[in-house]
Amino acid sequence: MWILLAFGSAFFAGLMSILAKIGIKDIDSNLATALRTVVVVCYAWLMVFIIGSHSTITEVDSKSIIFLVLSGFATGGAWLCYFKALKTGDVNKVVPIDKSSVILTMVLSMIFLGEDFTIIKICAMVLIGAGTYLMIERKQITSNKAKNHQWLFYAVLAAVFASLTAILGKIGIENVESNLGTAIRTIVVLCMAWMIVFIQGKHKEIKNINRKSWFFLVFSGLATGLSWLCFYSALQQGPVSVVLPIDKLSILVTIAFSFFVLKEKLKKLPLIGLIMIVIGTLSLLI
Numbered sequence: 001m002w003i004l005l006a007f008g009s010a011f012f013a014g015l016m017s018i019l020a021k022i023g024i025k026d027i028d029s030n031l032a033t034a035l036r037t038v039v040v041v042c043y044a045w046l047m048v049f050i051i052g053s054h055s056t057i058t059e060v061d062s063k064s065i066i067f068l069v070l071s072g073f074a075t076g077g078a079w080l081c082y083f084k085a086l087k088t089g090d091v092n093k094v095v096p097i098d099k100s101s102v103i104l105t106m107v108l109s110m111i112f113l114g115e116d117f118t119i120i121k122i123c124a125m126v127l128i129g130a131g132t133y134l135m136i137e138r139k140q141i142t143s144n145k146a147k148n149h150q151w152l153f154y155a156v157l158a159a160v161f162a163s164l165t166a167i168l169g170k171i172g173i174e175n176v177e178s179n180l181g182t183a184i185r186t187i188v189v190l191c192m193a194w195m196i197v198f199i200q201g202k203h204k205e206i207k208n209i210n211r212k213s214w215f216f217l218v219f220s221g222l223a224t225g226l227s228w229l230c231f232y233s234a235l236q237q238g239p240v241s242v243v244l245p246i247d248k249l250s251i252l253v254t255i256a257f258s259f260f261v262l263k264e265k266l267k268k269l270p271l272i273g274l275i276m277i278v279i280g281t282l283s284l285l286i
Helices: 002-024 031-051 054-059 062-088 091-099 101-112 119-135 138-142 146-170 179-198 204-209 211-237 240-247 248-261 268-285
Strands: none
Touching: 002 062, 002 091, 002 211, 002 240, 002 248, 031 054, 031 062, 031 179, 031 204, 031 211, 062 091, 062 138, 062 179, 091 101, 091 119, 091 146, 091 248, 101 119, 101 138, 101 146, 101 240, 138 268, 146 179, 146 211, 146 240, 146 248, 179 204, 179 211, 179 248, 211 248, 211 268, 240 268, 248 268
């Protein structure tokens, strides 16, 4: 069951990237992140009350709370960096780097969570790493223009924070119902995102957001909520080193939508890289 949930998480995460890319076109990325998080929080807590897990909130121990909060901070950092990169770079360049967090996560899960270190996992990490490298166009890396480096810097930071999110989240939800754990984490992300928005004074720009942007921001938030609920339910049942790589197959959904909706084309080397990432990920299911 956790495998199906992980694939569900991948689908909704891929859909979220495209909806968010369109939604943040004319909006500050931090403000867009904060607005989307409001939708995610409402959806997450709605699910908690529907399922009835809110009645167990008093049973959550201090260790779980600490790690869920830390995971929330890591998620906030990942989101802020990811959408900053997404605003200034192409979807089919930003997403592969963000998804490379799977390599660091696999290593950390083996070190801190005691998950198996196998030949298959090593080969998978090599394929995913090499595939990610091929998906980054060389001209974007070697350019002397600072604006071409900006998206890469934020995308790498997003990958690091995403890796920490998975490890901390895995520890935090061990003894907590997954939907409740997701809802608790989301509150932390919400507070963090809006604090940054108010510090920067970007909240004043809310009145300038058009209907189209609102539409895509709301639906990207719903897609994020569905992705999170699937992901943390799968994470609670399955190993991090397998759940996260499957979740990162959202890259297939994202690139497919970026091709048909945003008209972003994938060249030969990036296409080979994408194939390597998929093979490396699917090999973990063996």
